[in-house]
Amino acid sequence: MREAYQSDLQHVIDDLVDMAEMAGTALKDATTALLEGDLALAERVIAADPHLDERQSELDAKVVELLARQSPVATDLRLLVAALRMSSSLERMGDLGAHIALIARRAHPALAVPDSHREQIARMAELAGAALVEAAQVIAERDLALGAQVEKEDEELDELMLQISREMSGESGLTNSQVVDMTLLIRFYERLGDHAVSLVRRVGFLVTGDSLDTLSASVDVQDI
Amino acid sequence: MREAYQSDLQHVIDDLVDMAEMAGTALKDATTALLEGDLALAERVIAADPHLDERQSELDAKVVELLARQSPVATDLRLLVAALRMSSSLERMGDLGAHIALIARRAHPALAVPDSHREQIARMAELAGAALVEAAQVIAERDLALGAQVEKEDEELDELMLQISREMSGESGLTNSQVVDMTLLIRFYERLGDHAVSLVRRVGFLVTGDSLDTLSASVDVQDI
Numbered sequence: 176m177r178e179a180y181q182s183d184l185q186h187v188i189d190d191l192v193d194m195a196e197m198a199g200t201a202l203k204d205a206t207t208a209l210l211e212g213d214l215a216l217a218e219r220v221i222a223a224d225p226h227l228d229e230r231q232s233e234l235d236a237k238v239v240e241l242l243a244r245q246s247p248v249a250t251d252l253r254l255l256v257a258a259l260r261m262s263s264s265l266e267r268m269g270d271l272g273a274h275i276a277l278i279a280r281r282a283h284p285a286l287a288v289p290d291s292h293r294e295q296i297a298r299m300a301e302l303a304g305a306a307l308v309e310a311a312q313v314i315a316e317r318d319l320a321l322g323a324q325v326e327k328e329d330e331e332l333d334e335l336m337l338q339i340s341r342e343m344s345g346e347s348g349l350t351n352s353q354v355v356d357m358t359l360l361i362r363f364y365e366r367l368g369d370h371a372v373s374l375v376r377r378v379g380f381l382v383t384g385d386s387l388d389t390l391s392a393s394v395d396v397q398d399i
Numbered sequence: 400m401r402e403a404y405q406s407d408l409q410h411v412i413d414d415l416v417d418m419a420e421m422a423g424t425a426l427k428d429a430t431t432a433l434l435e436g437d438l439a440l441a442e443r444v445i446a447a448d449p450h451l452d453e454r455q456s457e458l459d460a461k462v463v464e465l466l467a468r469q470s471p472v473a474t475d476l477r478l479l480v481a482a483l484r485m486s487s488s489l490e491r492m493g494d495l496g497a498h499i500a501l502i503a504r505r506a507h508p509a510l511a512v513p514d515s516h517r518e519q520i521a522r523m524a525e526l527a528g529a530a531l532v533e534a535a536q537v538i539a540e541r542d543l544a545l546g547a548q549v550e551k552e553d554e555e556l557d558e559l560m561l562q563i564s565r566e567m568s569g570e571s572g573l574t575n576s577q578v579v580d581m582t583l584l585i586r587f588y589e590r591l592g593d594h595a596v597s598l599v600r601r602v603g604f605l606v607t608g609d610s611l612d613t614l615s616a617s618v619d620v621q622d623i
Contacts, residue, residue, distance in 0.1 A: 345575070
């Protein structure tokens with residue numbers, strides 16, 4: 176019984192790691208679709224998003240069932256509560272990937288990202304992707320060493336968003352339509368970084384016992 | 400003991416309603432700051448946001464404590480799990496209000512919203528504010544009758560966002576800087592509507608027993 180329970184808890188962690196992989200695939204494919212103008216790939220990312228939503232529903236149901244059946248306390252309870260929050264973040268990260276694909280689709284056959292900003296967007300995608308992979312590793316191994324790296328990537332994402340936003344606000348030569356799409360894109364990549372930080376901090380909450388939201392609160396208001 | 404427990408559960412609901420009021424105030428004041436160019440008011444909204452974050456931390460801690468101490472099952476367990484999700488939404492709604500205030504501050508002494516779109520933004524703010532007030536009422540009274548109204552407001556918010564986005568993408572006569580700010584603003588108001596819908600659906604989950612996320616999944620991908 177006790178063993179089955181421990182295995183259930185491990186399944187919750189495995190499910191979170193799976194969800195992170197699905198969100199990572201969505202992000203990677205959406206970025207390729209965006210930068211290469213690959214409409215079929217954009218459609219696939221958009222069509223795949225409901226699977227991640229389903230995974231979240233299943234995971235949440237599993238967590239509620241464990242809470243009801245096992246009445247966990249202490250670390251186990253904290254793990255399950257954190258898992259509910261992490262599954263939300265991961266589902267939202269999948270949405271953000273789908274949003275990027277939607278912009279690629281809307282712009283098709285043109286490219287949403289003008290040549291002048293192609294490299295910066297590729298860099299934002301790279302940072303967000305790395306942050307997500309590392310966050311998954313932190314979840315899987317409860318090793319916080321990678322957390323600092325994720326925070327650093329998130330900071331660079333914030334800086335790139337501000338930089339691109341400033342560049343666009345000046346005499347950028349972009350059309351209004353390009354400015355609309357780029358404003359959304361840089362925000363989506365930046366939000367992906369925020370969610371990766373939030374994931375890592377929730378694992379920190381499990382490992383160190385700090386309060387659920389003391390650290391994450393400071394992420395929020397700067398990310399305009 | 401049992402009575403104290405019921406009173407604890409009622410406190411959780413009261414806290415959610417309080418948080419909704421705080422988020423509503425932030426939204427209302429941020430919109431006034433935005434449309435009137437009131438820098439002092441924008442600063443107050445930004446400075447107030449950490450209070451809502453604290454309320455979320457306190458509420459989450461209370462929920463975790465109740466889960467540990469009472470080992471609730473069935474309806475009570477569902478209420479507590481839903482409360483964790485709802486407190487996230489409400490905290491995020493407060494962030495979105497603060498984001499609107501940050502745009503007002505950044506544009507000062509100019510107005511971020513050009514005259515041509517003033518009425519539409521005022522309407523979006525009105526819809527988002529009404530949706531939040533109604534969602535709070537649904538939480539307080541577990542009366543789902545207002546839910547349809549919130550969904551309708553959310554739909555109008557989606558339509559307004561798309562309409563303004565299309566208008567800006569054409570020959571709108573707006574500067575790039577105005578397009579950047581407006582793109583973010585319409586997205587923030589539209590997201591406020593999404594969160595209000597999510598709150599109402601979580602109460603639906605409590606009342607009807609439907610799964611935690613079946614309904615909310617469909618909100619997500621359209622909100623680009």
